[in-house]
Amino acid sequence: EVQLVQSGGGVKKPGQSLSVSCETSGYTFSEYFVAWVRQKPGKGLEWMGSVLPRDSYVVYNPSFEGQVVISADRSISTAYLTWSSLKASDNGMYFCVRVERFNWFDSWGQGTPVIVSS
Amino acid sequence: ETVLTQSPGTLSLSPGERATLSCRTSEIVAGTFVSWYQQKPGQAPRLLISAATNRATGIPERFSGSVSGTDFTLSISKLEPEDFVMYYCHLYDASTSPLYTFGQGTNLEIK
Numbered sequence: 602e603v604q605l606v607q608s609g610g611g612v613k614k615p616g617q618s619l620s621v622s623c624e625t626s627g628y629t630f631s632e633y634f635v636a637w638v639r640q641k642p643g644k645g646l647e648w649m650g651s652v653l654p655r656d657s658y659v660v661y662n663p664s665f666e667g668q669v670v671i672s673a674d675r676s677i678s679t680a681y682l683t684w685s686s687l688k689a690s691d692n693g694m695y696f697c698v699r700v701e702r703f704n705w706f707d708s709w710g711q712g713t714p715v716i717v718s719s
Numbered sequence: 720e721t722v723l724t725q726s727p728g729t730l731s732l733s734p735g736e737r738a739t740l741s742c743r744t745s746e747i748v749a750g751t752f753v754s755w756y757q758q759k760p761g762q763a764p765r766l767l768i769s770a771a772t773n774r775a776t777g778i779p780e781r782f783s784g785s786v787s788g789t790d791f792t793l794s795i796s797k798l799e800p801e802d803f804v805m806y807y808c809h810l811y812d813a814s815t816s817p818l819y820t821f822g823q824g825t826n827l828e829i830k
Contacts, residue, residue, distance in 0.1 A: 636819070638764075646756075646764065646807055648819040662817040696763050704811045705754035707775065709763035 603627040603708040605635075605697050610713035613687050621713045623680040623697030630678035631655040634700035637671055637682045640712075641693040651700060652680055687717045720815045721745050725808050725822025731830040738795040740825045742808030747789055752811040755784060755793045759804045767806075768793060795827075803829050 609621035623635060636651040650661035654673035661671070668691075670683045680697055697710040722745040732738055742753065755768040766775040768784035771791055781796040795802055808822040 645824045646758075646809075646821040648817055648821070651818075660818060662819075664817070701769070703813075704752060705766060705769040706756070706764075706809065707766050707769070709765070712763050 603699060605699060605708055605710035607695075607697055607710040607713045610695070610715050612716045612718065615688060615717055615719055616686050617717075618683070618685050619687055619715065620681055620683040621695055621697075621715070623682075623710050625678045625680070625699070628699070630673075631675055634703060635673065635680040636698050636700050636706060637669075637680075638696045638698060638706070639665075639693050640696070649682070649695075654678075654680070687715075689717050689719075691715055691717050721748060721810060721812045721820075723808060723810050723820050723822050725825055727825060728823065729826045729828060731828050732798055733830045734798050734800055736798050738793075738798055738802070738827055740793040740795075740806055740808075740827075742791040742793075742822050744789045744791070744810060748810065748812060753784075753786070753791045754809045754811075756807045756809060757804060758807065759801075764807065798827075800829075803827050 604626045606624045631654045634651040634653050637649040639647045649665040650671045652659045652671045652673045654675050659671050673680045694712045696712045698706040699708040701707040724743045726741050751770040753771045756764040758764040771786045772784045783794045785792045806825045810820050
């Protein structure tokens with residue numbers, strides 16, 4: 602069974618750094634893109650970017666490029682979403698998701714809330 | 720950039736009725752690049768339909784997808800109480816940036 606289990610997140614102050622993890626199991630991690638999706642409170646879904654663990658290739662949504670770093674560690678089948686300096690506008694729920702055939706998002710993590718407040 | 724327009728924003732129906740949700744692309748795209756997701760409150764989205772018409776594993780037969788030109792449709796044949804939640808369409812377009820876009824969502828509510 603494909604599983605994506607997220608950890609990290611929580612309440613942070615503006616300017617702090619944060620890394621959210623997505624531990625995967627049940628499939629060959631290297632061969633599938635893992636995407637990150639943001640959902641701001643009461644709003645829709647936004648694709649942030651995707652990483653292919655096989656070679657750590659990353660593609661970003663231009664709206665998020667330079668704002669976050671997406672990475673993966675093949676040795677522990679885990680993908681990461683990292684902020685070096687959080688802003689209040691980063692408030693939201695963040696989901697990791699496996700991408701099937703570069704196309705549809707077939708297995709989702711449970712979501713990680715990020716709250717940025719002074 | 721291919722624009723994705725989902726409608727209606729809210730759909731009010733009764734259990735047992737048929738729901739028709741629409742997603743229109745601004746230009747012709749391969750049907751294989753459109754998918755549909757269901758999101759219940761407080762939960763992660765769930766894949767319902769891939770490649771415009773293929774039901775994902777474990778999805779009830781009352782959910783179906785179709786395509787005609789630039790119009791993609793998610794139909795729910797006989798609404799169950801648990802179907803009254805949020806739905807999103809989704810497009811993968813390798814020729815543009817961003818690669819993936821979601822529709823604005825349709826909130827299916829009980830009439």
